[in-house]
Amino acid sequence: MTDFKATKAMFELPEGILYLDGNSLGPLPKAVDARLHQTATQEWGQMLITGWNKAGWMGLPTGLGDRIGRLIGAEEGSVVVGDTLSIKVYQAVASALELNPNRKVVLSDNGNFPSDLYMADGLLRSLGAEYELRVVAPEEVAENITEEIAVLxxxxxxxxxxxxxxxxxxxxxxxxxxxxxxxxxxxxxxAIPVDLAGCNADFAVGCTYKYLNGGPGAPAFIYVAPRLSDRVRPALSGWLGHEAPFAFDLDYRPGSGIERMRVGTPPVLQMAALSAAMDVWDMAEMADVRAKSIELTELFIAKVEATCPGLILASTRDPAQRGSQVSFHFAEGYAAMQALIARGVIGDFRAPDIMRFGFTPLYVDENDVEQAAEILADIITNNLWDQPEYKIRQRVT
Structure with missing residues (x-):
């Protein structure tokens, strides 16, 4: 059984702040500072370039991959960390397309994150006019999965x-x-239990700066099913995906298994921070996290709907069909969120009118949820959002 009081104690949580934005950027685990100091001073500072061998820097991408793999139901040796999520999307879609060479359509939905659609569209445009990115409504995905589709x-x-x-x-x-x-x-x-192996998934990608708390700019990860990993051709044939990087061959030969999906040099400091963040996950079980997440989101929805009738639930009501976040429609959602942040409740806004709140049981508890709902009710009921300073759009929303 996960001790959530113990996990909460592992994070730097500023006094007076209720942090409901871990779905955009997780807070700082306390152990990160010491880990970064060690990596910078004892490893980089004292070992210099020998740190790649002595400190095991070269093995960080696959070592961290296995630690993340435990949380997403991946087989050992099937996940590698590095680069950005957009890069990993490009890699996965490009490799998936090559496994279906006689088909030209990538199917997605309009609920997908726009960056994924941008990357797929750019890739397909470079491949030729016969390729198509087909975007449908989420509820129409199943009926559009036909033998014409190359990649979902x-x-x-x-x-x-x-x-x-x-x-x-x-x-x-x-x-x-x-x-x-x-x-x-x-x-x-x-955020939720994932079972890539049990679902027989082919490829998966993800980031580590949200619920995994790896820090701003933390690297992404990619999963390739073991049955495919020695067949896929990495479209981004990076130096560290080579079978023998230090042979310095002029011709590219892909490495074995998931190693071939490596591209550039590992960001060692970012990976050190992520490694410390993953230590907190060693204290948690995903089933417990999911159960507590449902309790927290249900509590928040009940409190907000009881006190803020002007907010309309944008998330699905069935918690089994909802991730670890809750969203509400509100015409002045941006200003209301800025007013909330000014009062110490940090969530975020998604255009055109969604106030979004993330619930991460590792450090958010029932008391936090009740306080946040009370402050939100005060702001909405008394129109405290209706101030000029709250309507100025920031670069990041």
């Missing part, structure tokens, strides 16, 4: 509303029609 690219948890796709059912349907699957787990990893 979906984000499991909708970034705006928290609506969840049924990974297992859609993957089975895709495979029945000869379609290769790519799942984005940006709002899944560390």
């Amino acid at each position: 690219m979906l984000t499991e948890v909708d970034y705006r509303t928290g609506r969840m796709h049924d990974m297992k059912a859609l993957t089975e349907l895709a495979h029945a029609n000869g379609v290769v699957t790519v799942w984005d787990l940006a709002h899944s990893a560390g």
